[in-house]
Amino acid sequence: MTRVPRWLLLVIMIGMLLVLAACGGASSPAVEQSEPAAESPTRTPRPTREAAEQPADPVPPTGSSNVLEVQMGRLQTYEHPSGVFEISVPENWSLQDSSRPDELILVWTDPTRNGAVIVDIFESAVNYSDDELIDILANFLDTQFSDEREYVLGEPVVQGDDSILLIWSYLARADNNADVMLLGNSFIEQRGDKVSILTTLIPDEQFDLLVDGTDEIINSYRINPRAALAGTSNGSVAPSDGQTAIEFGRLRTYEHPSGIFQIDIPENWSLEDMSLANRLLLFWSDPTGDAGVFVDIQEDASTYSEDELVVLLEEFLEGSFSAATDFGMDEPRFQSDDSILIVWSYTPDNSESRLLGNSFIEQRGDKLSILSTLVPEDEFDLLVEYTDEIINTYLIDAEASW
Numbered sequence: 001m002t003r004v005p006r007w008l009l010l011v012i013m014i015g016m017l018l019v020l021a022a023c024g025g026a027s028s029p030a031v032e033q034s035e036p037a038a039e040s041p042t043r044t045p046r047p048t049r050e051a052a053e054q055p056a057d058p059v060p061p062t063g064s065s066n067v068l069e070v071q072m073g074r075l076q077t078y079e080h081p082s083g084v085f086e087i088s089v090p091e092n093w094s095l096q097d098s099s100r101p102d103e104l105i106l107v108w109t110d111p112t113r114n115g116a117v118i119v120d121i122f123e124s125a126v127n128y129s130d131d132e133l134i135d136i137l138a139n140f141l142d143t144q145f146s147d148e149r150e151y152v153l154g155e156p157v158v159q160g161d162d163s164i165l166l167i168w169s170y171l172a173r174a175d176n177n178a179d180v181m182l183l184g185n186s187f188i189e190q191r192g193d194k195v196s197i198l199t200t201l202i203p204d205e206q207f208d209l210l211v212d213g214t215d216e217i218i219n220s221y222r223i224n225p226r227a228a229l230a231g232t233s234n235g236s237v238a239p240s241d242g243q244t245a246i247e248f249g250r251l252r253t254y255e256h257p258s259g260i261f262q263i264d265i266p267e268n269w270s271l272e273d274m275s276l277a278n279r280l281l282l283f284w285s286d287p288t289g290d291a292g293v294f295v296d297i298q299e300d301a302s303t304y305s306e307d308e309l310v311v312l313l314e315e316f317l318e319g320s321f322s323a324a325t326d327f328g329m330d331e332p333r334f335q336s337d338d339s340i341l342i343v344w345s346y347t348p349d350n351s352e353s354r355l356l357g358n359s360f361i362e363q364r365g366d367k368l369s370i371l372s373t374l375v376p377e378d379e380f381d382l383l384v385e386y387t388d389e390i391i392n393t394y395l396i397d398a399e400a401s402w
Helices: 008-019 130-146 202-218 304-323 377-392
Strands: 075-079 085-090 095-096 102-108 116-123 150-152 166-171 177-192 194-203 253-254 261-266 270-273 277-287 290-299 325-329 339-346 356-366 367-376
Touching: 075 177, 075 202, 085 102, 085 202, 095 270, 130 150, 130 177, 130 194, 150 356, 177 202, 194 202, 202 367, 261 277, 261 290, 261 377, 304 325, 304 339, 304 356, 304 367, 367 377
Parallel strands: none
Antiparallel strands: 075 085, 095 102, 102 116, 116 194, 150 166, 166 177, 177 194, 253 261, 270 277, 277 290, 290 367, 325 339, 339 356, 356 367
């Protein structure tokens, strides 16, 4: 059976937030895109559009863009502890390691959260043909992004090192309502029993500025087919007879340095802090990568009615998950603490088990907050005691400053 890589929560929670770091100013018009052009095989990213005629009015320079410029620090070599791979990454980029026992999933993001490098490696005894490798990658990209505006997936290009490149892009919306074309370059390859996908993601308008840096990152990537994934197994134990594969450690109180909020989180869960200047974005995931807690707080002086809060939450969920398989939302439920709950769910790719989300929106002073939990739906009854305890520890300080 063809395997689809499980970027799961990372692509949904992190990838969908990459263009939130926007500068002030009016929205920029969308740039018309054309199919990527196939060029001579080399392991380098290329733009998704051909050179166009110069318009009558000059295009604003990169410095006047509505999107913050990706920050490329000095490259330093990262060697995975297992010895499976190494890659050079800017020293000022943050790493989120959400690997599973049978799959390495590592994401580096720049300080603006507008640039990313993703490494996904799993082991397979199957010797895939080039066509099968293309199907694995193309099916995943189509499933995740085909509903995005102006989504384009280019033709596969075989590289000089036998990896295969797919260039893809879509039009995203920044938090200042600017339209931003995101450009992805994904390379899939098989080395021995290691199947690898290496991806770079940047704003398309910054391609010419960043191409030298991304080329250097891509060309530094090395896989050791003789090394074994650390802790490789057949995966987590499936839940049965009242047992769950989700790992809940003892709860510990997390207090944000700003004092804006606190929440109790299992001590064995990992934190990815994607916060911006005026928006807190924090995501905790359990060791299996199948459960998470997400806190999103932004500064907003507006006073919203309950109906308006419902609309905001519905738009947030639809914008993030509507492209997922069998996505659905329940009717809003008004809570005793004046927050509003919407229960939602979807089916991950290549899985028969649905994931169940509970998202609470509330406003405390100038703090607009969305708290979300995500667990496998068939384990909800086993986990509800734990998730309830986490949810009920969440406190916002309306008087705290940013």
